[in-house]
Amino acid sequence: MASPVPVVRIAPSPTGDPHVGTAYVALFNRCVARRGGGRFLLRIEDTDRTRYDASSEGKIFEALRWLGLTYDEGPDVGGPNGPYRQSERTALYREMAETLLAKGAAYRCFCTEARLEELRATQRAMKLPPGYDGYCRRLTPDEARKHLAEGRPYVVRMIVPKEGETSFTDDLRGVVRFENRTIDDQVLLKSDGFPTYHLANVVDDHAMEVTWVIRAEEWITSTPKHVLLYRAFGWDEPRWTHLPLLRNADKSKISKRKNPTSLIWYRDQGFLPEGLLNFLALMGYSLPDGREKFTLADLEATFDITRVSVTGPVFDLEKLKWLNGEWIRGLSDDDLAARLVAHHVRRAAAPTPEDATHPVLTWMARHPGADAAFASIVRRSAPLVKERIRTLEEYGEIAACFFHDGLPTYPAADLVAKKRTPAESRDALVAVRARVAAAEFRAPALEAALRALADETGWKPGDLFTPVRTAVTGAKISPPLFETMELLGRDTTLARLDHAIAALSA
């Protein structure tokens, strides 16, 4: 049964934005495939026509590509076991449903939605466990034939034995048992002709030679139904592993309302694919040596699925930001700059209302076509901000001083040094202006000049730099002052100092 080469898959539904949980499950699946020298495939489970979202599939491809979670087979990359879209495989499911019908492992159910609802209401009222009552299972062949001839809509349900139990072995939890009487006669083929997950999943995994099902924990309760289907078809069961569910802070299954779940959000927020992936791996997994920062390749090289923990991890955005910051600090200046440029170019292509005040995006809007100038500013500022940002998006806050076209605005009070009067601060700025004007415009020279000034006037360096910082950057928090002045250049720096002096003279 245990195939030497694992064939695994992820099977997301195209019902909205690509979900962080999809990436999470994809990550572990891919690790298993890579480690075992096997194959990893992507199958689109688009059998729910009411929730189908045409734009979703492409976004799933894009998000997985962004993360580097590439697959060996899939709708967009092809493969020998296609098509990889379930809506294109409906003939197969119908055929397989017929097979089950012929084997006496399934039956047609003509119950209407109304009857089912009534049944559920009754069961609820009588505090009975919900579930199909098997009405159509007891139909005589003649009755069934008659209904069919009348063209009454029907679904195909699987026949679950009333006695005994069905169990399976989960890699992380051992044997899991279910009494058959607690398992419902699951619908396999819907009245619209599309299969339910249960049928399609089993049929496709078998057809696509999947040997190992690694999916989220929410599927555990459905697994005995799948086991029963494999048996009804006479097929070998795959190996089963159920991964823990990512959680909100309140421990409930991660959801849009309580936590960002869209992979697109994480990308637009400026998380690096390496950082997100690394963080996801930390949710339930750890390397034996305890190292927390590692690459996908590191993970794949040593991955051991038995090390995955089974408790549902709370998704902690703060730790993600820290880890992403670690990744950013580990980037070369060139790489960081390239990513910052790409990030802002993409952001600019799809602006949001809040972006109207974004320092970087508004600069780009004011300077159309100034790609080279933009890239230059970003490249030169990258080393100054590298230790100060945890996401690419945070660049805009700390680097705003490089993107003012005119003069920066700020409260004049910010120009006043600690324990000094506005007049004293103005005089200090006048002196600073003179030294700066005379200095070579390089950070070390500028710093030396102003430190000398502080020394001569009896100011503490830090106190003297405060008004200068506000004047030059327009903010109390900024990249290192002298490097910033050098980057801004003599003209801009002097203009800003003059503006500050004027503000304090008013």
Added chain:
RNA sequence: GCGCCCAUCGUCCAGAGGCCUAGGACGCCAGCCUUUCAAGCUGGUAACACGGGUUCGAAUCCCGUUGGGCGUACCA
């Protein structure tokens, strides 16, 4: 309600009977460094849910309780 899964610091993990006076990381607090903010470095805060067993010995094994989660759809 019923079924199934789970249970170590606020959070993420380590711990596979003695190495645990329970270790690391994020966060938080304090100090150092320091031109702001960061980064970096030091130190601190903080947990084995509870009760029974088993054992010479249990965070680690078993049972129960409690708590949380998931499932209970012609959704996946």
